[in-house]
Amino acid sequence: MTTETSAREQGLAERAYLTLRKAILEHELAPGTRLSVPNVAERLGVSRSPAREAIARIAYEGLAHFEPHKGAVVADLDAESLLEIYEVREALEGLACRLASQRMGADDVAGLRELVAEHTAAVEAGDVELHYDLDMRFHARVRELAGNTRLTAQLELLQHQIRLAMYTTHRSPGGMPLAVTEHRRIVDALESGDPVLAEAAGRSHVSRLLRDLSADDDRRRAVLDRRPAS
Amino acid sequence: MTTETSAREQGLAERAYLTLRKAILEHELAPGTRLSVPNVAERLGVSRSPAREAIARIAYEGLAHFEPHKGAVVADLDAESLLEIYEVREALEGLACRLASQRMGADDVAGLRELVAEHTAAVEAGDVELHYDLDMRFHARVRELAGNTRLTAQLELLQHQIRLAMYTTHRSPGGMPLAVTEHRRIVDALESGDPVLAEAAGRSHVSRLLRDLSADDDRRRAVLDRRPAS
DNA sequence: AGCCTTGAAATTACATGCAATCCTTCGTAA
């Protein structure tokens, strides 16, 4: 037993990073918020060194960016950035499915089916929170099965960026059941063992998400255009 | 005019990072070399703060990794890591070609053709250095034309990692003319404006590079197997 | 009333002190 007040044997910088990231992803620190080193340090109860390191890492991961002479600011991703992110994600999610289809076993398929079943139930019950959770878990499981650590890391980064950008906005109502259907189709493709089919399934799922996003945007813009005076 | 000894108005940490990266990519600091903070600081003539930051960034970018209680070590990528990297690169390079094919104009095609022409000449002249240079420039140009900043950043990271891993090893002799042929095919596909074709061309180029790599490995292994006592 | 100037507060970036921890090496004993 070593001395351990409440630290899980990880550095202060690491914990500061995790805390900060959580706060950002949950919009406790909304996009646009300035992350000054002394401020973050005090907030997290650490000195400036680990605070600075945590902020740097947040920025490296695309959750904040540095503005000259102003320090880091929580990222406020515009539509074009989101498009970029989805373009990359489509390719990588497709790759994940392709790899998974080649490396996965029967029990893995069963595990995914179970997840989809839970998901179906959650959606039928209208449980939005659980829907998001299961959606994330599904994708996490697929990339895990792909067995490519770099790919996994990238997809997780993109996931975080998307979560940050869409915390409140962009929730198309019909999306929940559609997601489940598409996930089921992905599992079918994975089970078939056909890498081309699997990749196509993964990609079309992501590209559909993007299309819905754009559609939402258009709808929103149309509404705003009707009342030009805000 | 501000006071400016020789710094180009960028921080010490930034310059330390660039210097360090260059040293690593040129194998001045070979894979396996330990990057201790005091050591790097002294080497670059800066204090420990910017040195530490530079090392952290190098590690974030996959050019080094932290070993517990030993600090950062220049990455020594094994075959499996390279495979992972190439898997991701194949997908992203395909995406780059797809996007470029949709966004590029006639003059852009002309620019690429010029590059390929230069490249052809270099290969015919047997200029290996120039070959590498033009190869890199070709890919850089394509991702630039794709117009997706995240994609560009990712591909550059992968490029660096690959360069580090293959500094001396892995140079298949027939690769040079093949690369030119494939680049030409990519330009043809890009010019056609068919995104599917373009993506396929980009992907198959990368996957061929990977196949050659594996073939080289096998050959090398075979040679070693013949003389089990090293 | 609006613009400019000046001052104050805050921030970054860098340097450096310091304790805890770990690896390494050298000496010693079996």
Added chain:
DNA sequence: TTACGAAGGATTGCATGTAATTTCAAGGCT
């Protein structure tokens, strides 16, 4: 000769001092 142990050296991680620079705001001037 080999295994063990202890001391030394080095490194990390964190804390904090400090100068330069910039932003922000208030007040005065036109």
